[in-house]
């Protein structure tokens with residue numbers, strides 16, 4: 001664990017046993033909050049880390065989710081069982097899946113393919129412990145201190161970013177993409193409901209908040225919040241062009257070729273070890289599959305407009 005700002009601890013949730021790939025955040029307070037428990041396969045490790053940080057079974061007040069992809073939320077049911085007083089804060093579209101996860105798990109495993117066992121599943125959370133968070137919802141961590149939930153659709157329709165108001169730390173989830181140690185930023189555009197236009201709009205909204213620090217789920221704080229947002233916006237614009245142009249030229253293969261022209265993954269990420277991790281996770285393939293679904297929807301919307 002690393003304290004990235006006063007009261008904000010980064011905990012490495014080590015998806016697939018790899019360090020520097022997935023992160024959770026513990027926000028200190030009289031009502032401590034854990035943001036994004038990570039995959040179910042890491043729940044035991046995370047519970048141990050929380051114990052080491054002095055968070056006892058009755059202490060954790062909140063489990064807060066940026067979104068319900070299994071590398072972020074898979075440990076929720078296990079954590080909720082280990083911390084029986086914690087309530088789970090999630091976007092409206094995520095709530096029913098946490099209470100009844102079978103469909104979400106099946107659909108996620110279909111997308112993940114070979115990496116499904118690395119993630120594990122998701123145990124159900126009792127519906128009465130789930131708190132639906134609209135845009136602007138505040139999660140109290142102290143008498144005078146809270147986390148603000150900011151709706152940031154794009155990576156997924158139900159994606160939210162979490163602003164720690166005291167420190168100005170913005171726990172941004174996957175809203176701008178992934179930047180693993182040694183490599184550069186690259187967006188994640190997975191199935192099934194990535195939206196490039198909404199994603200760019202979300203980045204603009206986040207910029208208005210002038211965060212003091214941006215920390216990515218994959219992985220950790222960036223050097224300069226403003227530069228990160230600008231870079232992500234530019235990258236999403238390129239991927240949007242690639243998706244639409246490539247799709248017209250020839251479906252998924254066309255998109256892959258256009259992505260190579262507009263935002264080549266090798267050159268953009270620029271680090272062999274980071275690229276190897278991307279490919280191990282199949283994030284490069286998920287990106288093309290997600291862009292194809294988005295391009296299809298855009299074309300269908302145009303046809304019916």
Ligand SMILES: [Zn+2]
Pocket residue numbers: 067069072155174
């Ligand atoms: Zn995600």
